[in-house]
Amino acid sequence: DGGITQSPKYLFRKEGQNVTLSCEQNLNHDAMYWYRQDPGQGLRLIYYSQIVNDFQKGDIAEGYSVSREKKESFPLTVTSAQKNPTAFYLCASSNRQIDTQYFGPGTRLTVL
């Protein structure tokens, strides 16, 4: 089955710690995206990448970092610089032909 996987589903972090969220896709999509979802605010774009070894900041990149070393993988690191990291994080992917973003199941991050 082709799809997008995110792990873990639930993640707890202490203040001051960095944490990395995993996103893997086997759809052979070129582009991958990270969104943050907060109640009543919809989805906000953190970072996106349209090609390996290249990525662009989205609307709320401060306190986050990404890498794109492989086409299939786009991990997101939430650093200690992110002041309010508790949220639901969604990864998505797309390609030029389909022209639609497909989403993973999400990771819920809670800072204790």
Next chain:
Amino acid sequence: AQSVTQLGSHVSVSEGALVLLRCNYSSSVPPYLFWYVQYPNQGLQLLLKYTSAATLVKGINGFEAEFKKSETSFHLTKPSAHMSDAAEYFCAVSDSGGYQKVTFGTGTKLQVIP
């Protein structure tokens, strides 16, 4: 710049009644428009998308949406609500397709009353 406004953060309908979820967009070029559905603690699933081929777009689960340029609207409808339709719905807009930056609305939670 692109933006999307969803009117009503919560909508309640009776089972079997018409579902109407409102979305208005702003775009400097002919837009790509999307509707997604999200069930609790899950990712988003595409319901339908508009890419200028036809103004009335049919999607999955009996939903459809009509693109009205004069009203800058892309409202989502379903003739008869089912209990399984209870979820949160997101409208989204892109100036250049799903491969590029997509802007999402704040969502509308649909409650279906038995």
